[in-house]
Amino acid sequence: MPPRRLLAAALLMGLFTTTAQADEGMWMPGQLSDIAAPMRAAGFRGDVRTLADVTRPPLSAVVRAGGGTGAFVSGDGLLLTNHHVAYGVIQYNSRPERDIIEGGFIAAGRSDERPSNPDFRVLVTVGFDRVTDTVLEAARGLQGRAYFDAVDAASKRIVADCEQAGDVRCSVANMYYGTDFYRIRQLELRDVRLVYAPPRAIGNYGDEIDNFMWPRHTGDFTLLRSYVSPDGRPADYSPDNVPYAPPAHLQIARTGLHAGDFAMLAGYPGVTFRHRTADEFEAQVTRTLPQRVAVFDALIAAVEQAGQGDADVRTRYAAQLQSLKNNRKRAAGELEGLRRSDAVAQRREDERAMLAATPAATRGEIDALRTVLAEGDAMGERDLLLGLVASQTQLMRAALLLERLRLESARPDSERETGYQRRDHALIEGVLRQAQRRYAPAAEKALMTVLIGRYQQLPDAQRLPAFDAAFGRTPESLAHALDTLYAGTRLGDEAERLSRFAAARDGRALADDPLIALAGPLVAAQLEIEHARKRRDGEQLRLRPAYMQALFAWRASQGRAVYPDANGTLRVSYGRVEALSPRDAVTYAPVTTVAGIVDKHTGEAPFDAPRPLLDAIARGDFTGTDEPSLGTQPVNFLTNLDTTGGNSGSPVLNARGELVGLNFDSNWESVSASWWFDPRLKRAIHVDMRYMRWLMAEVYPAPALLEEMGLPAR
């Protein structure tokens, strides 16, 4: 039974009246009418049916903006998103003589609105259609790599046909892991301009120190405006362009929310793993994450040691070191969270009960799926290490990239692997150029020693002859190989890399070099790995739908609907304003106030609240934007809404569908929520629209913009 019908059956049985969904769920808008009862029970006061179509108001006001989400807030294309989502736009317009990152920006009028960086995009969804049968038609009856290739080819065909009409960007979204496919059509607005940005010390108050933290006091918002050509079509920047008239815009609420109040949010969450198998949960907690923590620790130690007593090395590797530490922290936080929530045991118990209620035929497919997943898991550590060889090095990466580009370029452009097509050449050239600034031989050898040294410890089943031949099987042979390679290579010279790039993109042979010579067999080995992965991916695409069907039936029997794991498509979640008690005897209220800005203010970044803000707080005139129950100006608030990366800039709506908040972060305890939603600890952090209104009225006034949004200037 397809999921929709199972859900409908469950609803008819009245099961939702007793459900305890714990507010988990990133729902496709089309599903909302199926869960109308629990939404209304949670406090929603609008018509659920009007939310179900992404191409109609109000969801048609919610768009992809840069790497996050945005929402139109006026009929003239005014778009609200996060300061951090629009950061590139702000940076692009900042000048030494006028640093608008530090000082903020208010356009003096439409003609003063500043063009964004050329690659910033706003995507308005204009079509969302089920294409499952078309995608799977040729794949049925196939297996493995063939199944993968059939799905891939059908998807590419759908995209090509769809984009033929022009002006739209198309994609195929895979829902429920191969169960359903949707064609998404989006207008690609390329002329986006900066209208209003608060100063850095408001938009990013607290910066890294407060990142993932609650209580929070950040005005993380920016207003942009989308423009189109005079005839209403997407266009590159031109002074002749006119404001885009969006299909809908949201109305900003005059009042705020209190603990327990209904809230909902729409946006483009990136990726979650909630419906993965219990085996995958176990692999994540017992192997993948501990392996990641351990290898990142070793890489961090290697970089730090290479930098000891060498300021030049420290400078070259500063960004990479920071990134390694962030990755390490994220993996450790995810591991800690999954353990705290006992996620593996809970998922295992749920799956055991599900399988007991699943017909034998479906169980047979699920067993086959588990076998494929076990095959991938068995190669997990090797694939992690060799993946890092290609991402954490400079010269080695350059050699692998050049060799792969040479191979791919020998084929017609349309048959080349994604990432090596003609349109990717500029990006590759950029990578090859910047290697210059981020490389030191001792550091790269130290990183390679960590990665290949760990690879050498792996059992034979995970080994590749090409790598063993290149580096031997002992620390001594590895050290000798690296010394020889890095003493002999000329790829440290930018001109040497770029001349080979010119050859590679034409599919020509590459000039001799020790690293290039090595890249030949290593890339061949990587292609073997890639082939094996695509074969397993094909099997997963073929077999996971059985697991999902079992889950739909099991959840229906519990009176619960199933949302697809996040995949960058538009989703809606609902829940409520809720306090957080993350530790024994600690409770954080769900609304912060301007008092906390003063508490945190030290005068030094990132806690250097601007003088006009401090003065306005001291004046204490919060008329019309205050929270009456607190007697002061609210700043941020906290909900239990279900979010993940990509939800930055998502509008938060009240029970009547009015805009009350702007999502911008989640708490540290939520890092593990991409796998497991723990209702005790999962929270999302939002800018209170009353704070934005107060800033725009009282601190850095923009009365015309308030009027445009239908708001009083005070």
Next chain:
Amino acid sequence: MPPRRLLAAALLMGLFTTTAQADEGMWMPGQLSDIAAPMRAAGFRGDVRTLADVTRPPLSAVVRAGGGTGAFVSGDGLLLTNHHVAYGVIQYNSRPERDIIEGGFIAAGRSDERPSNPDFRVLVTVGFDRVTDTVLEAARGLQGRAYFDAVDAASKRIVADCEQAGDVRCSVANMYYGTDFYRIRQLELRDVRLVYAPPRAIGNYGDEIDNFMWPRHTGDFTLLRSYVSPDGRPADYSPDNVPYAPPAHLQIARTGLHAGDFAMLAGYPGVTFRHRTADEFEAQVTRTLPQRVAVFDALIAAVEQAGQGDADVRTRYAAQLQSLKNNRKRAAGELEGLRRSDAVAQRREDERAMLAATPAATRGEIDALRTVLAEGDAMGERDLLLGLVASQTQLMRAALLLERLRLESARPDSERETGYQRRDHALIEGVLRQAQRRYAPAAEKALMTVLIGRYQQLPDAQRLPAFDAAFGRTPESLAHALDTLYAGTRLGDEAERLSRFAAARDGRALADDPLIALAGPLVAAQLEIEHARKRRDGEQLRLRPAYMQALFAWRASQGRAVYPDANGTLRVSYGRVEALSPRDAVTYAPVTTVAGIVDKHTGEAPFDAPRPLLDAIARGDFTGTDEPSLGTQPVNFLTNLDTTGGNSGSPVLNARGELVGLNFDSNWESVSASWWFDPRLKRAIHVDMRYMRWLMAEVYPAPALLEEMGLPAR
């Protein structure tokens, strides 16, 4: 009017019924009958009169123990205090083959109880008598140094007369800054034994990281037992001694407290400055504390730089560096707290109103007091710097100590300054010996450069010719002087110091050395400073009572009593269990539970909860010691009781006088409470007696001790 009578008048006027004391107050027990009404209004259910006599039950159960407070909890001398107060006793009994610091200790029986380190004392107050007239008799009519000497001589005479009887230690306590004097007689129990100590990871769970922190999860308690000779008199350790029968012991409660419940506490708070003048508050916030922070910062930087690239220097100065950092942190915390509470302005406004209501004659004396205080304040930075020269150096300190000892030793022992009498010789010798381990010439020169360098910047009025002659008035002359001194001195050699010590204690001339030669004029200058200080102290003793009288009258007009600032004598404070909201949107509940121990547990010190504790928490059997409203085992709790250093180990009693908690710390925001009690932020942290009972019943069982305390084994 004497304070007692003013208070009585206020009570008759019914003023206390409307008072808002904010629970501030470290009351002398004798005052409690005067504040019976507000105590009863706060929830006290016992008879206030029985609390008024320190020599009768229940306060006679409360004693000085080591550097803190303790309370008898059985008729056989069983004494409850903090793990950190008894730490020296535990350490003294720890052996490599049986590390009872780590593992804890439970005596197998009375014969297994372990003697304390010989200098550990328990002091039982047996007399507390007003001696104001006797102390002040000879001083009346005098001024300055003469007033000081007269008070000093009279006090010494009272002590000598009092101790004639033997077995008691006597002292004279100065209440209300020279207004009243009390003779205190105390039994000095010298045979104190270790009975029960939890493992380090319970008694000091969280260590420095959790110090000053709430929420807290520490079992900071230890049980000792006092012994006396068979005829009942204080005695040194002997196996023939018998348990001491205390005049009273406290009964441990079977139930705990909840938010808002009445609580009271008795103990020996060390020093507070609450009744200092507004000028003194201002000096503390605008000069003294900022000067301390700045000079500690400079000393820390000097030590750290001296240790760069020299592991030996780092080792020698590790303890001093830690101490400097603690002092710096403490001063900065006090400054931050006083500013946060706007203490100077509040004290200034209160004093202004008080003076307006004060008769002119008294105001004249207060003006004179302010002049004396201004004289001291004008020399404040110099006295800070030269005090640090004597405390933060090794060889310079040794030279100053030897020279001063030589001078003092030329006089009869009874006339020597405290600290240089015959009984102090062992301590001085210890200081001179250990100089060896904590000295490096480069580091000491760096410290001297900071201190004298800052001294050189002072205005002429603060300068001393001897110091200018020794070090010149420029950085160059200072560097030259230090190079010459430290190149030439032989005091770095222990034998050289000790041979001079032998001469100095006999008042003989000291063998030649550059530092010794310098110490002559420097000590003479220090004696001048000391004389000026004693003159000012005499004037303060003479004049502060006028300020206190004005304060008594002013507070009486407000319906408020006045407690004397803390001075190490027995005090009682009362208040209630209360949550803490230190920052915007943050609330800490007033009771913690064992769940927090598990939350904090990392397996690594200081968060390495012992396995038996974790297992017992997992078993979850908290019968009889649980908090029913939380459904689990409580650990620590928080009150607004008025405490300061010296209150460690203070018993916390409920409304019926039963023992419910053991005070062991306060929160970071309370660091400034020695000057200003801010009811929003001042909290004290206690071990819940139910946690101690559970540990002794379920985790590290000691059924005989529970029985001795009248408690069920479960």
